[in-house]
Amino acid sequence: MSELRIFSYLPNPRLWKATIAARLCGVALEVRGAAPDALRDWLWDFDARPLPAGEQAAQSAALRLGRVGFRGGRLYKTDAFLAAQPFGTVPAAFSPDGGTGIFESNSIMRAVARLDRSGSALYGRDAYEASRIDSFLDVSLVFARDAQHYLLALREAAVTRDLHARAAEAFATYLGGIEQALRPHREFLVGAALSLADICFFAEYSLFSNERLQRAALAAIGLQPISRPEQTQEFPLAMNHYSKLSRHPAFAADAAAYLDKLVAGDRA
Numbered sequence: 001m002s003e004l005r006i007f008s009y010l011p012n013p014r015l016w017k018a019t020i021a022a023r024l025c026g027v028a029l030e031v032r033g034a035a036p037d038a039l040r041d042w043l044w045d046f047d048a049r050p051l052p053a054g055e056q057a058a059q060s061a062a063l064r065l066g067r068v069g070f071r072g073g074r075l076y077k078t079d080a081f082l083a084a085q086p087f088g089t090v091p092a093a094f095s096p097d098g099g100t101g102i103f104e105s106n107s108i109m110r111a112v113a114r115l116d117r118s119g120s121a122l123y124g125r126d127a128y129e130a131s132r133i134d135s136f137l138d139v140s141l142v143f144a145r146d147a148q149h150y151l152l153a154l155r156e157a158a159v160t161r162d163l164h165a166r167a168a169e170a171f172a173t174y175l176g177g178i179e180q181a182l183r184p185h186r187e188f189l190v191g192a193a194l195s196l197a198d199i200c201f202f203a204e205y206s207l208f209s210n211e212r213l214q215r216a217a218l219a220a221i222g223l224q225p226i227s228r229p230e231q232t233q234e235f236p237l238a239m240n241h242y243s244k245l246s247r248h249p250a251f252a253a254d255a256a257a258y259l260d261k262l263v264a265g266d267r268a
């Protein structure tokens with residue numbers, strides 16, 4: 001039986017934070033979801049499910065306006081969903097009885113680590129390591145916020161030079177910190193083993209890399225992707241760490257197809 005249910009659009013690198021952690025510590029997850037546009041015809045609920053056209057009228061009380069990533073679109077979010085998920089966002093996780101909602105992908109990942117009974121120490125070996133992991137998760141969220149504005153603007157064909165410049169600055173700050181943390185020859189971001197900090201870095205960098213699929217839209221306004229390989233030579237330790245993580249079976253299970261698509265896009 002699953003120990004945590006998660007509803008999300010798919011694929012979603014932020015969901016990988018939980019699925020990678022679950023694979024590493026043997027926690028059973030149930031994931032429900034579909035492609036972003038398909039979620040407009042889903043009922044957003046603990047019992048999230050596709051809403052057939054014939055049932056949509058009966059759910060009209062659940063209609064709300066989407067904001068982030070679904071801007072202006074109508075979404076079917078039940079009152080119970082909003083009671084459990086007050087910000088109304090996905091990924092949205094629930095305890096097995098649906099009584100407790102957990103939101104924000106970093107917190108959902110932490111929930112998985114707290115359910116770990118395998119002794120994997122993904123959330124650190126003591127209070128100091130756990131707190132250092134939290135530090136990485138916090139800076140990742142700051143980066144993620146700027147990245148989200150930029151990526152959504154790219155998706156909505158509304159990117160500006162200003163948004164690109166802000167994303168480039170956030171990227172350089174984030175990668176600079178990761179690079180520094182791995183100096184001179186550290187294998188992991190915290191302590192001597194893989195932790196939630198590494199998983200979070202991997203997921204956020206993967207999501208950001210999605211900008212590479214919008215190369216043509218960027219070129220049209222005289223810009224280039226920020227995460228292009230030659231630029232990341234500035235961050236050799238961070239990129240080497242990312243590349244090693246991408247080959248780890250627990251990471252590749254989620255990321256391989258997504259990353260292959262990016263590489264194919266670079267060659268096109």
Ligand SMILES: N[C@@H](CCC(=O)N[C@@H](CS)C(=O)NCC(=O)O)C(=O)O
Nearest residue numbers: 066067068069070089090091104105
């Ligand atoms: N920082 C959040 C981001 C969650 C988020 O913003 N989700 C958006 C989709 S990208 C959403 O669910 N929007 C629903 C709405 O606007 O109604 C996380 O990491 O989980």
